[in-house]
Amino acid sequence: MSTTIAKAYDPRDVEARWYSAWMENGCFAGRMEKGKEPYSIVIPPPNVTGILHMGHVLNNTLQDVIIRRARLEGKAACWIPGTDHAGIATQTMVEKHLRETEGKTRRDLGREEFLKRVWAWREEKGDKILRQLRELGCSCDWERTHFTMDPAYSRSVLTAFVRLFEAGNIYRGKRMVNWCPASLTALSDEEVEMRPTKGFIYRIRYELVEPVGEHTHVVLETTRPETIGADVAVAVHPEDPRFSQLIGKQVWRPLGERAGIPIIGDRAVDMEFGGGALKVTPAHDRVDFEIGQRHDLPVLDCLESNGILNDIAGPELAGLDRFAGRKRAAEVLRESGALLEEKPYENNVGHSQRAGVPIEPRLTWQWWLRYPKVEEAKQVVRDGIVKMHPDRWSKVYLNWLDNIQDWCVSRQLWWGHRIPVWYAKGLERDSLTEADLRDPSKIHVSLDGPPDPENWEREEDVLDTWASSWLWPLATLGWPDAGAQERDGFDTFYPTTTLATGADIIFFWVARMIMAGLEFTSPDLPMERRVPFRHVYFNGIVRDKQGRKMSKTLGNSPDPLDLIHTYGADGLRFGLLQIAPLGQDVKFDETRVESGKNFCNKLWNACRFRQMSGPMADNGSPEAILSRIDPARCDDDDHAILAALLDTTRVLERGFAEFEFANATQRLYSFFWNDFCDWYVEVAKTRVQDETARDHVLALQDLVIRQFLLLFEPFAPFITEELWHLLGYGDDKSFLQDTRLESAETLAAALAGRGLEVEAAASDRVGRLREVATLARQLKAEQGAAQKRDVVFQVLADDASWGGLAPHASKLARLVGAATLERTSAEPALPAVVTPLGTLYLDTGEKVDPAAERARLEKERAEVEKHIVGTDKRLSNQAFLNKAAPSVVEGARRQLETLQAKRDEIDRLLAAL
RNA sequence: GGGGGAUUAGCUCAGUUGGUUAGAGCGCUUGCUUGACAUGCAAGAGGUCGGCAGUUCAAAUCUGCCAUCUCCCA
The missing domain is CATH 3.40.50.620 (HUPs)
Structure with missing residues (x-):
């Protein structure tokens, strides 16, 4: 702890050192x-x-x-x-x-x-x-x-698996699944992604085997002509007048084996779509499969598992993959005159989320799970036993459970948990019934397998990850x-x-x-x-600046390791959380990470400055620090910084309760940078020069920094641990995490126990002083004297204002870069600005330009006047006076008075020019 | 087709239950090697809060409609 702090924070060494220390000491053990x-x-x-x-x-x-x-x-x-x-x-x-x-x-x-x-x-x-x-x-x-x-x-x-099987929730069934022809496995519905896909729709003529009156053919539209060979019917809506005489007749299949297939009536057909007729291909479409079941139609499969067309598709197509086959089918149909039209078309096509290729509906034997505890799963979310943040996801969740379908849990892979089912040797698997599954002479389901493995064959499939x-x-x-x-x-x-x-x-x-x-x-x-x-x-999802998902293929994702090396892990963590509000997507912005790094450096230097400001005393416990604070010496700045510290602690408490971290990080940032560094440490510079006040002021800083490190640690564990030790808050044998974080309440109580009741009004008074400082600097800058340190501010103020200013005159002078800030009773012919604590005249020693000064004041006056008009209008509205909360009306009145006083003072300055 | 989310400064985003003059970071302009920090300090410019209507004494905030972007489900 006597080590001096280096000039700039270098995360590399600190990060590596502390991570190993944490590991060696089992800090993360649950x-x-x-x-x-x-x-x-x-x-x-x-x-x-x-x-x-x-x-x-x-x-x-x-x-x-x-x-x-x-x-x-x-x-x-x-x-x-x-x-x-x-x-x-x-x-x-x-x-x-x-x-x-x-x-x-x-x-x-x-x-x-x-x-x-x-x-x-x-x-x-x-x-x-x-x-x-x-x-x-x-x-x-x-x-x-x-x-x-x-x-x-x-x-x-x-x-x-075994328990669910025993409970009857698992069954084996030949059903339509989402088949991935690239990975050669079934997928669950959730692994299928609907993507708008550009292709063509084909208008095709199916000739009637025997003409009916003037009807010689049926026209239908399809996006999948390559599956015509597997068509087993053409369906129309039973109430569609256009086709009423045709139901029961036959059409020639235009591709594949030449055969007549029936025209059937089924309510699943959309009369609006494609002329009202639908080709029925039970092996390759879910809806078609259901139609086929209803009408007891055969199932013809024209695709191999890898997406290659077979003989059923027709001699012209056999051996081609499904996409080449589609083109070829169109050509063949065009030659035969069956293709009437081919037009560009976009529809949603299911794609394998993993492999990226269109999935094929395919009829296969799979293992299925009837989800258990569906109702209870809804109930626990409705009752708030499981709370989602943000809550709107509850609706999405409940909606899914309301429409839940059985889960296809088998995968035709090798890498995974092999399904613990054994079939009796010689068993015909393709005809197993539900009853067979429960027959222990045919099917064995257990953790360790049958006692006589030689008589059994294990299921090949593995379980979905x-x-x-x-x-x-x-x-x-x-x-x-x-x-x-x-x-x-x-x-x-x-x-x-x-x-x-x-x-x-x-x-x-x-x-x-x-x-x-x-x-x-x-x-x-x-x-x-x-x-x-x-x-x-x-x-949320991290997106790039254009709002696109980050992906390897786009190459728009920075390597997090590079970011860690450039900005430090703490900088990356803090910067990212600042732009990650609850449940909202994040457009990644590297400058925020840089700002996270800069913040770490700011913290580092503030601690370094504390070390340089005076001797380090006992920081080993909050009590030790508190005992060095002298309540009698606490001035407004002390009260204000403690009030801000307590408030920040509360904001963090709320942030964690509500999972609102973006807000919490922003408060940490503004507290430390603006409240502590920009104001408190700056004003304390003067007090630290005073031997009698120094220990008190530094103890206060030690207290603030200690609490800040504790609040900041979850976000930036490395730098906080390092500083914790450098400033002597913990010894070599312990870690920051061993310390109990004080709540706002206990911290306030500890301060009160030391005789320090934080006074709220002090923050207002400090706020006014900060305003005066800004106005003074502004005036200096406007007069082209920003770089001068020897200017003099003269203050024309009543006793009350001067009473608020006088005790802070020397530190204010220092803060704004002036030789002195003193009271005057004259009305000097100098550039001036009206502040909440009196009128400030700036004497730079240069000649004053009355015209420029007049212009400046008039601009300011116009601004004030605008607000006076607005406020006055509100206050002269009887409805506002009657209905608005009294505190709001009172606030408006006070504002009007302040503004009017300011305008009057500006008028006086203008008159004096 | 159904349901979310978003729209605030040049960019990325805050803005609690409506209430004084809407904030931050980055960028930009100006001035500073002022004894912690140039990874910094100080000052400044920049916004009709997507549009239209409504509720209200009062709307970035509440309601409705519309527009644009985005996600999920079918």
């Missing part, structure tokens, strides 16, 4: 401590092979801010980190690597060998993001790092293993307190976690104990 209120967070697990991007920075900074504040409030804080195995993304990445380096596919290697490669990849490249989070300063309990594919975690995933991450708050605390739960403090840390995440995964993850929490905790417990978290904070 301990179950009796008597401490728990506060826990689970990290939204990033993709294990992911790297840090700006979205992570925002999301994790918020979590770190919250958890560090909880620590300072004396809570048992626990932030659980970890990563997600990200089935499709990781498998695709490894497959690509395999193809590029060895020219092999996963099938060339076989399942077991391929999985070895994925694990090797994970060992080599995985968890990089967790190391990056450390550079950001994240105070996760790293001992508790989890991975969704770890053995214990896997066991909990499979346990959930989200079917593992929905257990995150449970499994990371040891569920379902009782011993592990005890070890990990399940009863202490579950439910977690706050979840911070992006609204883009409200369905994927948040809603499902709530259902899982309710399903897998004991029904004997109250709902408050069963939900996975009590608060959900939705942070």
Whole structure:
């Protein structure tokens, strides 16, 4: 603590040093401590092979801010980190690597060998993001790092599956799924993204097998002519008069195998669209599939799983992929005369969120989950047991649950949790009924498999990654293993307190976690104990300056590590939070990060200046500092800065209660920079020269800085820790986080205990002095004397005003750069300005230009007059006097008086010229 | 088609339950190597608060309609 503080803050060394110190001392360990209120967070697990991007920075900074504040409030804080195995993304990445380096596919290697490669990849490249989070300063309990594919975690995933199966919530069914022809797997509805897609719509003529009267054909429109070969009917609305005689007749299929297909009536047909007729292709469209079911139509599949057309599509198309096939189909139809028109068309097409390609509706056998505890999941949010911030997301959440569909949980991948289902050898899987699934001689479902594995074949598919991450708050605390739960403090840390995440995964993850929490905790417990978290904070998306999402492909995302190296982790954290209001998207602006860095440097230098101002005394406890403060010596500036400190403390308390951090950071900024540095430290410079006042003034500064460091620590943990030690607030054996943050209330009480009741009126008086200072500087600048230090201010004031000014005359003179500031009773012929504490005349020693002075005063007078007119108008309105609150009317009256007095004084100055 | 969100200074954003002259950061202009900080200090310019109507003594703030941008769901 005797170390002198360097001239500029250099984050690099400080950050590395403190992070290792925190780690070595187990500062982030989430301990179950009796008597401490728990506060826990689970990290939204990033993709294990992911790297840090700006979205992570925002999301994790918020979590770190919250958890560090909880620590300072004396809570048992626990932030659980970890990563997600990200089935499709990781498998695709490894497959690509395999193809590029060895020219092999996963099938060339076989399942077991391929999985070895994925694990090797994970060992080599995985968890990089967790190391990056450390550079950001994240105070996760790293001992508790989890991975969704770890053995214990896997066991909990499979346990959930088995229990849900036993409860009858899981079934196997051949249904329409969203098929990704790139990843060769089914996807859940949530993984499909509707994108407006430009293409063509084709008007096609289907010839009647036998003409009916003058009808020789039916015309319909489609965007997918390549699937005509799989058409099994043409549907029209049963009440459509245009087609009433045609229902029951047949048309020739214009592509593929030449065959007559029936015209059927079905209410699903939109009479307005495409002439009122619809080609029915049950294998390739959801609506068509349902129509087919209703009319008992066959299912013809013309697409292979990888999107290549087969023989059913017709000899001309077989072997082509679906997009080439579409063009070819149009050509063939044009040649045959069946294509009447081809026009540009835009429609919404489902795309695989991961692979980016259009998905195919495809009929396959999959495992499905009927969501458990749907009603309860709605109830806990409606009742406020789980609170969303901002609250509007509750509506989105409830709406989704109202329209919830069964979840396709199987994925045709290898990387993931293999579904714990065994089929009896030789069993025909394509004809299994619901009853067969419950027949233990045919199907075995368990955690450890059948006792006679040689007679069984395990299901090939794995579970959707989200079917593992929905257990995150449970499994990371040891569920379902009782011993592990005890070890990990399940009863202490579950439910977690706050979840911070992006609204883009409200369905994927948040809603499902709530259902899982309710399903897998004991029904004997109250709902408050069963939900996975009590608060959900939705942070916005970080966008670039043009408002675009940051993405790798656009290359518009700065590398957070670069930002950390340029501005420091604290600067990045603080700067980003300043522009991240609750639930609102953030347009990233690097200048704000720079301003965050500058703020850190300002804090650094203020502390450095404190050190240079006088000897450091005992800062080891608030009591020690308070004992050095002399209440009798407290002047208005002392009262005002303490009032501002208490207010800032309150603003922070409110900010944390409401998750409004942008507001909190701005208050921290303006308090420290404007209230403390620009005013308090400046005025204190004079007092520090006074031997008898020095100790008191410096003690006050020590108190303010101490409280400020505590308030600021969650946002900027590195610099605050460094300064905490440099200024002797803590010894070598402890850390800032070991200190209890005083609330505004306890701090005020501690001050009162020392005989110091903070006087509110002092802030007003200081406010007036600050105004006088600004006006004086303004006058100097206007007179071209800004750089002079030897000017004289003469004050014409009544006794009351002079009484407010006189005690501060010398420090004011110093602040505004004047030799003296003294009272006058004359009316000197000098440039003047009217202030709340009298009229200030500036003597620069130069000759005065009366014309310029007159112009200046008249401009000022016009400005004042404008406001007088406005205020006068309000006050002469009887309705205002009758209806407005008395305090408001009184305020207007006082304002009018002040303005009039000012105008009169300006008039007097003008007359004197 | 249904539902959110946004629109305030050149740029990025604050603005609590309506109430004196709408704020900050960055940028811009001017002057300062004033003994903590040029990552700084001081002063200044810059806004008919998207538009129109309404409620009210009083609207950036509340209500309705419209416009533009954006997100989610179908």
